[in-house]
Amino acid sequence: MPTISLPQNTDELYEALTANDQRPYGRTRTVTAEELVDAAEQFDDPAALVHALLELQEAYTYGSEPRKSPVVFARLLNLFDEQPDLFDDRLRHLLFWRFKWVANALLALPEVPLAGLRQWLGEMRDRYTAAGLDLQPYYGQAYQLAAHLGEDTSLAYELWAGRTRGRLSDCEACEICERARFHLAAGDDERALRTWEPVLQGEDSCQEEPARSVSYALLPLLRTGGADRARELHLAGYRACRRNPSMSPEVGRHLEFCALTGNEARGLELLAENRNLFEEVDSPREQLDFLTGVEVLLRRVAALGRGELPTAGYAGRTWTVAELHTEVRGRADDLAARFDARNGTTAHADRRRARLERAPLLDALELTLRTRSLDDVSEPLAPAAVPTARTVSPVPESLPELIARARDLGDQGHPDADACWARLRTLVAARDYTHPEIETVGTLVRLRADLLNEEAERAWAKDDHAVAVELFEEAAGLYEDAGLPGRTVLCRAGAAVAAAELLAEKRPGADEDEAAVVAARVVALTDAHATVVRLHEEANGLAPELEARLLRLRATSAGLRLQTSPGAEHAAAATAEVDLLHTFAVRHDVATQISGARLLRASTHALTGDLPAAVAEIDALLDLLRAQGPAWHLPRTLGLRGRIQLGLRDAQTAHADLTEALRLAADWPARTVDRGRLHGDLAEASMHLGRPEEALRHLTRAAEFQLREDERIDGFCSYSNAAQLSLDLGRIEDCIALLDSVLAEPDVTKGELDDRLTAQLRLTRARALHAGGDLKAATAEFAALAAESAGWDDDPGSHAMIAAETAMLLAESGEFGPAHDALGQALAAHAKAPNYENVSNGLREVARLQAQQQGTDGLDDALALLADAARLAEEARAAGHQAHGRSLDTALSYEHGRVHAYVGAYEESLAALEKTLGLLGEPGPEDERIAEWAEAVRLTGVVEGIYLKRTAAALTRLDAAIRHLTALDRPEERAPLTELAARLRDE
Structure with missing residues (x-):
C-alpha cells in the first residue's frame, strides 16, 4: 500500500520530491522515494525520472542500504550516456559527485570482489578524465581503498592529500577527518587532534561532520589529557548521530568511549536508545564498526562481573549482557572474516582485536549530570548503600532473636529495625516458613500484624496515605485477634490521621473554591484529631511507649491542621498537644518521643512565624541529642534547622547545617532521614550563596535519592529543576543529555508520569535545543507540545505560552503562515486564561522576524501583529496587570522602532524609539x-x-x-x- 498519495503529473511529482527531501533519512523516506520513482516512470518525462532516481539514491546512501545505491546509479549513468542533454550543470555535477558514493557502497560489501572495487575506480578515473575533471576525488577514493585493505597508505595519501582541491572534492570537513585519521593510524594523537581542530571547533562542517570526527577524536583526547574536552564533545557529538542508521559506526565509538571511562551504565543506556540500529543498518562495514563498539561495551560490563544485567539487543527476545555479548561477537567475527577474505589481509580482524583489547583509559569520568552505575541498570532502583562510620550489629540468624530484635528496635524507632523487618518479611513470605512455638515470640498473627504495621508506617512516610490507611486497618484487625488492644488502638489512630491526610491532598476542581477546600481539609483533620483523642481516652493500661506514640499522633494531627490553616486557635491547640506529649515523654523517659516533641514544638513556632523561637528550640534539642541521643535524630533536626535558617535568610548558616545533616545521615539507613530533601535544600542555599554549579550537583543528587526511594514525582521535579538550571548556566548539552536520560525512564515512556510534568521536561529540552542551535528539532518539539497542550482545558494559560513560543520558532525558520496559526491559538487560549507577557512576546517577536526577513512585503502582517500586541497591553492596563519584566508598552514601542527600521521607514522608527x-x-x-x-x-x-x-x-x-x-x-x-x-x- 502506498505511503503517500501518488502524484498525477510532474508538477505534483516535483512537489512530492521536495517534501520527501525534508524527511529524516530512514525507511519512511526510502519507501517514499521508491514509490516516487515508480510514479515518475509513468510520465513521459525522463528529466523527472532523473530527479526521482537522484532522490532514491540519496535515500539508500544515507539510509545505510549500500547494496541498492549502485543499482540506482547505474540507471542514472545509462540515462546520462543516452540523453546527456537531460543533465544541466547542476545535475551533471551531482552525477559525477556520486561516483564516490558508489565507491564507498561497494567498499562496504564484502561480497563485491576486490577486482570489482579496482574496476570501479578505473571507471571513475576514465569518466573524470574524459569529462575534463580534476582527479583529486579519484585519488581520495584510491587512498580510502588502501586504508580499508590495511596496505601501506603513505603513497596513496600523498597522491591525494598533496593535490589541490577541486569542485568535486569531498567537503573540507570530511577531508580534514580523513587526514586526521591518517595521523591517528600512524600513532600521532597530537598531530591528528591539531588537524581535526577546525572541525571540532565547528569552523568546518557538513551533514556528517563534526559528528563523525568527534567520534574518532574522543579516545585521542583522553590519551592526551583532554578529558574535559572529550566529555563536551561526547555530549554534542552523540546527540548528532543517535538512532541514525548511516552513523551507526559513530554510535559504536561513543559506546566504546563510555566503556573506557567508567561509564558502563551510560553505555547500556545509549545502547537501549539505539536498539533500532541492530535491525536498520544494512551496510556490512557499518555493522562491523557498530557491533565492535557494542562488543567493547558488553565485554567491559561482563568483565566487571555483571553479565546477568538486562540489555537491549536484537528484536524478538530479551537479552542479558552475557548473551548479547556472545551473539555480537559471533556476528562481528564473521563480518571481519568476510572482509579479510575478500581483501586478502587480516586488517579488519587486527583492528577489531586492538579495539577489544584496549584497557580503560580512566577509572571514572563524569559524562552527564545524571551519573549512574551498573547497580542502577535494573529497575526499580534499590536504595543506595551508604558507607557508615558507626558499627552496625548484624541481623540475627536465630528467628526468635530476629523477631525480638525487630520489635525492640521498632519500639525505639531505631533505624536498624528496617533491616530486621526486611529479613522477616522475606522469611514469612516463604512457603516453607515455620513459626517458632515460643511464648515470648507470640503468634504468627501477631508477627503478621507487626509486619503490616511497619509497612503502613513506610507508606505513610512516603505520603502514600491510601495504602497506609488500608495497611493500618488490616494490622489493627490482626492485633485485635492477637489480643493486643494497645497496638490495635495505635494502628486505628494511625489510620485516622492518614485518612485525614488523604482527604487533605484533594485539590480544588474547576468549579470549587479554594477556601472551601481548605475548610474541608481542616474539618477532616479536626475529626481525625478528635478520633485519636477519643481512642486515647478509651484506652486502658497502655504501656508508656505506646501511650507516648498515641500522644505523638494527637500532636501530629493538630500540627497538620495548623499547617493547613495557620491561626491562633489552631496554634494554641497544637502547642497544648506538644506540651502534653513532652511532659509525658519526660516523665516516662521515652527518649524518642522527647526528641519528637521538641521537633514538633520547633515546627509549631515556625508555622506561626516565630522563626527565632524555632531556632532556639532546635538548638536546645541538638544539645540534648548530642549528650543523650538518640543519635539518629541529629540529621533530621539539623535539616529542619537549615530550612528555618533559609527562612531567616541566613544562607551561610543554613548551608553549614544542611551539610552537617548530610554528613551524619550517611551513618544511617535511607529511611532515617530524607536525603533527597536535604540535597534539595542545599541546592537552594547554594543558589542564595551564588554557587549555581554546586546547586546543580545537589539537585541531581536530590533526584537520585528521590527516585531510589520511589518518590517519583519529587525525583522528576528535581531533575526538571536541574535541567532548567543547567540551561540557565549555558550548559546546553548537559541539559539535553540529562533530559534525554530522564525522558527515557519507564514512567515517561509508558505514560505513567503526570502529563504536565512530562510536558515541562520536554519544554525545557526544546528550549535547550533552540539555545544549542538545533532549530529544526526544537521547532518540531514545540509544535508537538502545542498540539498536545491545546487539549488542556484546565490550563489554557500554559497552552498560550507554548503556542506563543512555537510561533517564534516557526517564524525564525521563515514559516510565517504556521507561525500566525500558532499565534491564533495563543490568543484564543489567552482569552480563556490571560497570559499577557508570553503572548505579547510572541506577537512582537514574530512581527520583528517577519519585517526582518521579508522587508516591506512583510510590513502589513508585522504591523497587524503589533496592533494585537497593543490590544493586549490595553487589556493588561485595564486589568491592573503588573509586568514581571519589561513593560508591555515600552516593549511594544521599541518593537515598532525595530520593525520600521527593517523596512527602511526611519522617520517612523525614530519616532517609536523616542517614545x-x-x-x-x-x-x-x-x-x-x-x-x-x-x-x-x-x-x-x-x-x-x-x-x-x-x-x-x-x-x-x-x-x-x-x-x-x-x-x-x-x-x-x-x-x-x-x-x-x-x-x-x-x-
Missing part, C-alpha cells in the same frame, strides 16, 4: 531597566545618526547617555554607546 525612551525615563542607580534603556538609546543613535544622517543630534543623545551611565558606574552598558559615538565621529 520608548520617554516611557522608560532616565534610569536611576538601582533601576532594573538600565540595560533596556541603554539598548534603546543605542538603537535610536543608529537610526538617527547612521540611517537618517543626523550625526550631531545622535551624538548629543549618545554623549548625554554615556555621561549618565558613567555616573551610574555601568561600564558594560556604556561600552556599546561609546563605540557607536566613536564610529559616528570617524564617519
Whole structure:
C-alpha cells in the first residue's frame, strides 16, 4: 500500500520530491522515494525520472542500504550516456559527485570482489578524465581503498592529500577527518587532534561532520589529557548521530568511549536508545564498526562481573549482557572474516582485536549530570548503600532473636529495625516458613500484624496515605485477634490521621473554591484529631511507649491542621498537644518521643512565624541529642534547622547545617532521614550563596535519592529543576543529555508520569535545543507540545505560552503562515486564561522576524501583529496587570522602532524609539531597566545618526547617555554607546 498519495503529473511529482527531501533519512523516506520513482516512470518525462532516481539514491546512501545505491546509479549513468542533454550543470555535477558514493557502497560489501572495487575506480578515473575533471576525488577514493585493505597508505595519501582541491572534492570537513585519521593510524594523537581542530571547533562542517570526527577524536583526547574536552564533545557529538542508521559506526565509538571511562551504565543506556540500529543498518562495514563498539561495551560490563544485567539487543527476545555479548561477537567475527577474505589481509580482524583489547583509559569520568552505575541498570532502583562510620550489629540468624530484635528496635524507632523487618518479611513470605512455638515470640498473627504495621508506617512516610490507611486497618484487625488492644488502638489512630491526610491532598476542581477546600481539609483533620483523642481516652493500661506514640499522633494531627490553616486557635491547640506529649515523654523517659516533641514544638513556632523561637528550640534539642541521643535524630533536626535558617535568610548558616545533616545521615539507613530533601535544600542555599554549579550537583543528587526511594514525582521535579538550571548556566548539552536520560525512564515512556510534568521536561529540552542551535528539532518539539497542550482545558494559560513560543520558532525558520496559526491559538487560549507577557512576546517577536526577513512585503502582517500586541497591553492596563519584566508598552514601542527600521521607514522608527525612551525615563542607580534603556538609546543613535544622517543630534543623545551611565558606574552598558559615538565621529 502506498505511503503517500501518488502524484498525477510532474508538477505534483516535483512537489512530492521536495517534501520527501525534508524527511529524516530512514525507511519512511526510502519507501517514499521508491514509490516516487515508480510514479515518475509513468510520465513521459525522463528529466523527472532523473530527479526521482537522484532522490532514491540519496535515500539508500544515507539510509545505510549500500547494496541498492549502485543499482540506482547505474540507471542514472545509462540515462546520462543516452540523453546527456537531460543533465544541466547542476545535475551533471551531482552525477559525477556520486561516483564516490558508489565507491564507498561497494567498499562496504564484502561480497563485491576486490577486482570489482579496482574496476570501479578505473571507471571513475576514465569518466573524470574524459569529462575534463580534476582527479583529486579519484585519488581520495584510491587512498580510502588502501586504508580499508590495511596496505601501506603513505603513497596513496600523498597522491591525494598533496593535490589541490577541486569542485568535486569531498567537503573540507570530511577531508580534514580523513587526514586526521591518517595521523591517528600512524600513532600521532597530537598531530591528528591539531588537524581535526577546525572541525571540532565547528569552523568546518557538513551533514556528517563534526559528528563523525568527534567520534574518532574522543579516545585521542583522553590519551592526551583532554578529558574535559572529550566529555563536551561526547555530549554534542552523540546527540548528532543517535538512532541514525548511516552513523551507526559513530554510535559504536561513543559506546566504546563510555566503556573506557567508567561509564558502563551510560553505555547500556545509549545502547537501549539505539536498539533500532541492530535491525536498520544494512551496510556490512557499518555493522562491523557498530557491533565492535557494542562488543567493547558488553565485554567491559561482563568483565566487571555483571553479565546477568538486562540489555537491549536484537528484536524478538530479551537479552542479558552475557548473551548479547556472545551473539555480537559471533556476528562481528564473521563480518571481519568476510572482509579479510575478500581483501586478502587480516586488517579488519587486527583492528577489531586492538579495539577489544584496549584497557580503560580512566577509572571514572563524569559524562552527564545524571551519573549512574551498573547497580542502577535494573529497575526499580534499590536504595543506595551508604558507607557508615558507626558499627552496625548484624541481623540475627536465630528467628526468635530476629523477631525480638525487630520489635525492640521498632519500639525505639531505631533505624536498624528496617533491616530486621526486611529479613522477616522475606522469611514469612516463604512457603516453607515455620513459626517458632515460643511464648515470648507470640503468634504468627501477631508477627503478621507487626509486619503490616511497619509497612503502613513506610507508606505513610512516603505520603502514600491510601495504602497506609488500608495497611493500618488490616494490622489493627490482626492485633485485635492477637489480643493486643494497645497496638490495635495505635494502628486505628494511625489510620485516622492518614485518612485525614488523604482527604487533605484533594485539590480544588474547576468549579470549587479554594477556601472551601481548605475548610474541608481542616474539618477532616479536626475529626481525625478528635478520633485519636477519643481512642486515647478509651484506652486502658497502655504501656508508656505506646501511650507516648498515641500522644505523638494527637500532636501530629493538630500540627497538620495548623499547617493547613495557620491561626491562633489552631496554634494554641497544637502547642497544648506538644506540651502534653513532652511532659509525658519526660516523665516516662521515652527518649524518642522527647526528641519528637521538641521537633514538633520547633515546627509549631515556625508555622506561626516565630522563626527565632524555632531556632532556639532546635538548638536546645541538638544539645540534648548530642549528650543523650538518640543519635539518629541529629540529621533530621539539623535539616529542619537549615530550612528555618533559609527562612531567616541566613544562607551561610543554613548551608553549614544542611551539610552537617548530610554528613551524619550517611551513618544511617535511607529511611532515617530524607536525603533527597536535604540535597534539595542545599541546592537552594547554594543558589542564595551564588554557587549555581554546586546547586546543580545537589539537585541531581536530590533526584537520585528521590527516585531510589520511589518518590517519583519529587525525583522528576528535581531533575526538571536541574535541567532548567543547567540551561540557565549555558550548559546546553548537559541539559539535553540529562533530559534525554530522564525522558527515557519507564514512567515517561509508558505514560505513567503526570502529563504536565512530562510536558515541562520536554519544554525545557526544546528550549535547550533552540539555545544549542538545533532549530529544526526544537521547532518540531514545540509544535508537538502545542498540539498536545491545546487539549488542556484546565490550563489554557500554559497552552498560550507554548503556542506563543512555537510561533517564534516557526517564524525564525521563515514559516510565517504556521507561525500566525500558532499565534491564533495563543490568543484564543489567552482569552480563556490571560497570559499577557508570553503572548505579547510572541506577537512582537514574530512581527520583528517577519519585517526582518521579508522587508516591506512583510510590513502589513508585522504591523497587524503589533496592533494585537497593543490590544493586549490595553487589556493588561485595564486589568491592573503588573509586568514581571519589561513593560508591555515600552516593549511594544521599541518593537515598532525595530520593525520600521527593517523596512527602511526611519522617520517612523525614530519616532517609536523616542517614545520608548520617554516611557522608560532616565534610569536611576538601582533601576532594573538600565540595560533596556541603554539598548534603546543605542538603537535610536543608529537610526538617527547612521540611517537618517543626523550625526550631531545622535551624538548629543549618545554623549548625554554615556555621561549618565558613567555616573551610574555601568561600564558594560556604556561600552556599546561609546563605540557607536566613536564610529559616528570617524564617519
